[in-house]
Amino acid sequence: MKYFSLIWASLFRRKTRTILTLLSIIVAFMLFGLLQAVNQAFNGGADSADADRLITNSRYSIIDMLPVAYQRQIESVPGVKAVAFASWFGGSYQDKPAQFAVFPVVPDEYLKIAPELQVSPQTLAAWKADRTGAVVGEALAKRMHWKVGDKVPLQADIWPQKDGSLTWTFDIVGTFHNTKDKANGDSALLFRYDYFDEARQYGQGTIGWFLVKIDDRRHAGSVGKAIDALFANSDHETKTQTEQVFAQGFAKQFGDIALIVSAILGAVFFAILVLTGNTMSQALRERIPELGILKTLGFSNRAVWWLVLLESLLLAILGAVLGLLLAVFAIGAMKSMLTGFGITEVGWRVVAEGLFFACLLGLLVGFAPALQAMRLKIVDALKA
Amino acid sequence: MDALVSLVSIRNLVKTYQRGPEKIEVLHGIDLDIPRGDFVCLMGPSGSGKTTLLNLIGGLDSPTSGQIDFDGKRIDQMSSSKLTQWRANHIGFIFQSYNLLPMLSALKNVELPLLLTKLTAAQRRHNAEIALQLVGLKDRIKHKPSELSGGQQQRVAIARAIVSDPQLLVCDEPTGDLDRKSADEILSLLTQLNQEHGKSIIMVTHDPKAAEYAKRIVRLDKGTLVAASA
Numbered sequence: 001m002k003y004f005s006l007i008w009a010s011l012f013r014r015k016t017r018t019i020l021t022l023l024s025i026i027v028a029f030m031l032f033g034l035l036q037a038v039n040q041a042f043n044g045g046a047d048s049a050d051a052d053r054l055i056t057n058s059r060y061s062i063i064d065m066l067p068v069a070y071q072r073q074i075e076s077v078p079g080v081k082a083v084a085f086a087s088w089f090g091g092s093y094q095d096k097p098a099q100f101a102v103f104p105v106v107p108d109e110y111l112k113i114a115p116e117l118q119v120s121p122q123t124l125a126a127w128k129a130d131r132t133g134a135v136v137g138e139a140l141a142k143r144m145h146w147k148v149g150d151k152v153p154l155q156a157d158i159w160p161q162k163d164g165s166l167t168w169t170f171d172i173v174g175t176f177h178n179t180k181d182k183a184n185g186d187s188a189l190l191f192r193y194d195y196f197d198e199a200r201q202y203g204q205g206t207i208g209w210f211l212v213k214i215d216d217r218r219h220a221g222s223v224g225k226a227i228d229a230l231f232a233n234s235d236h237e238t239k240t241q242t243e244q245v246f247a248q249g250f251a252k253q254f255g256d257i258a259l260i261v262s263a264i265l266g267a268v269f270f271a272i273l274v275l276t277g278n279t280m281s282q283a284l285r286e287r288i289p290e291l292g293i294l295k296t297l298g299f300s301n302r303a304v305w306w307l308v309l310l311e312s313l314l315l316a317i318l319g320a321v322l323g324l325l326l327a328v329f330a331i332g333a334m335k336s337m338l339t340g341f342g343i344t345e346v347g348w349r350v351v352a353e354g355l356f357f358a359c360l361l362g363l364l365v366g367f368a369p370a371l372q373a374m375r376l377k378i379v380d381a382l383k384a
Numbered sequence: 385m386d387a388l389v390s391l392v393s394i395r396n397l398v399k400t401y402q403r404g405p406e407k408i409e410v411l412h413g414i415d416l417d418i419p420r421g422d423f424v425c426l427m428g429p430s431g432s433g434k435t436t437l438l439n440l441i442g443g444l445d446s447p448t449s450g451q452i453d454f455d456g457k458r459i460d461q462m463s464s465s466k467l468t469q470w471r472a473n474h475i476g477f478i479f480q481s482y483n484l485l486p487m488l489s490a491l492k493n494v495e496l497p498l499l500l501t502k503l504t505a506a507q508r509r510h511n512a513e514i515a516l517q518l519v520g521l522k523d524r525i526k527h528k529p530s531e532l533s534g535g536q537q538q539r540v541a542i543a544r545a546i547v548s549d550p551q552l553l554v555c556d557e558p559t560g561d562l563d564r565k566s567a568d569e570i571l572s573l574l575t576q577l578n579q580e581h582g583k584s585i586i587m588v589t590h591d592p593k594a595a596e597y598a599k600r601i602v603r604l605d606k607g608t609l610v611a612a613s614a
């Protein structure tokens with residue numbers, strides 16, 4: 001594009017001012033990238049949640065346990081295809097609270113209901129052959145440098161063993177790949193419920209929550225009600241929700257992250273709009289004779305309109321690209337610190353959104369000066 | 385003079401400016417012919433309408449009434465976009481304050497009018513270099529305007545004016561900001577362009593010495609041509 005060098009040169013006509021404006025755009029878009037990555041991590045669970053999977057947990061508190069015997073009863077509810085269960089193990093690893101989820105599950109049942117967790121047949125066979133075996137998400141294995149055959153000791157905080165020991169040692173038998181949730185699911189450790197139930201000091205025959213696969217997502221409401229009705233007025237009443245609603249409720253515990261992020265970004269965007277708008281209109285005012293010359297030389301009104309608009313777009317997009325790159329690098333650099341929170345990357349969606357906002361910024365900021373430039377009369381412009 | 389041999393032929397040209405509610409007639413019915421190959425000097429007191437007349441001849445503005453023929457074509461009735469194209473093809477402009485783009489090198493400034501043509505980047509550069517060579521600035525092509533003297537900047541402006549090979553050069557006080565020596569160099573250059581390259585020139589100046597370089601002088605006073613001298 002032969003006009004590029006002209007547009008580029010015009011943009012950096014006042015180097016200091018342009019660089020300062022560019023820096024603030026860069027910072028704004030870096031903030032955008034970082035905050036959206038956080039936002040996405042918190043809502044990622046909800047996005048990847050299955051609408052035809054329900055979660056049944058204790059009605060009054062998600063830490064109350066439910067009888068494992070409920071499984072057969074839930075299976076008998078019309079519309080239910082399969083039921084599996086899991087529990088919260090918690091625990092610490094190397095003297096720090098585990099930065100990953102640890103669940104005891106029944107391998108076949110759990111994997112059947114969660115097909116997004118992909119385990120090779122060999123791994124599954126090895127797991128079923130090893131009572132103290134565990135499978136871990138690929139990301140977790142990589143982060144912890146765990147290999148098949150490693151023994152991983154976890155310190156229990158809720159679940160001591162019968163002999164009073166707090167140390168549970170698991171054999172890593174393999175990894176699983178989560179096809180859906182890059183942010184969180186890859187970071188779980190799953191071990192066998194039969195081992196858990198037999199070895200734990202108390203709580204035998206109880207579990208944390210049921211995962212219920214249903215025939216048709218449109219019946220989620222009625223199936224959920226039917227399940228909860230089964231256990232109404234029992235010692236362990238239940239609450240059944242779609243996984244999506246459950247995940248949203250979970251994220252809401254941290255406050256409405258999405259709302260806070262939008263508010264901050266809205267304010268930043270507005271500030272940048274005013275700042276960049278000011279830069280562009282100032283730049284235009286200084287340049288009126290030059291625009292007059294371009295027209296004198298034969299540049300049409302429309303060409304001048306494009307030159308000014310493209311300059312503003314270039315500024316916004318340049319700032320956005322650099323800012324988003326910085327966000328990508330920043331998250332990459334802090335990855336080991338952040339994955340515990342489910343923040344692993346600035347996703348493509350965030351980058352695309354960022355670029356969209358950059359174009360919007362460029363157009364909004366460039367529109368008025370471009371119009372002004374287009375309407376400029378040569379004789380007046382040359383006199384300025 | 386016959387309109388057929390004239391490059392520019394002006395008949396009963398009137399220009400009125402609107403300033404607020406007031407209308408001010410600046411040119412009151414000008415008749416003027418500029419033959420091909422002419423080098424005409426336009427003189428007159430400040431505010432007499434010289435720039436206004438030049439702008440009309442160069443197609444930077446349109447007259448209120450009257451007729452301007454350029455090379456047998458009426459330009460007073462052209463649409464603004466037609467006029468823009470026409471200007472790019474036929475007129476080279478040279479101003480008192482050079483009007484170079486400060487962020488571009490001499491070479492890029494001279495290339496500007498060629499961006500509007502179909503020439504390739506290499507051809508544009510080649511033509512711009514030739515124009516700069518012609519004005520004696522081959523060794524300054526990478527310099528920004530701020531790194532050049534006034535006389536050198538005006539020579540870059542002349543190179544820009546001739547790079548697309550126009551028939552007429554329209555010069556509004558081209559030596560107004562220059563010292564005597566630089567002014568003489570610029571005027572010699574214009575004379576050379578007129579005599580060796582066949583460019584027709586109309587030039588406004590206040591400087592009687594500058595006027596001596598022209599083939600003839602026309603005088604404007606309060607919007608009317610008063611006398612012509614050969």
Ligand SMILES: Nc1ncnc2c1ncn2[C@@H]1O[C@H](COP(=O)(O)OP(=O)(O)O)[C@@H](O)[C@H]1O
Nearest residue numbers: 401402403410429430431432433434435436437
């Ligand atoms: N765009 C304009 N609007 C209103 N009045 C103008 C405009 N341009 C020039 N004039 C007036 O027209 C007259 C002639 O101006 P000009 O052609 O620039 O004179 P000169 O170049 O001979 O000094 C002046 O009185 C000037 O104030």
Ligand SMILES: [Mg+2]
Nearest residue numbers: 434435436556
């Ligand atoms: Mg003037």
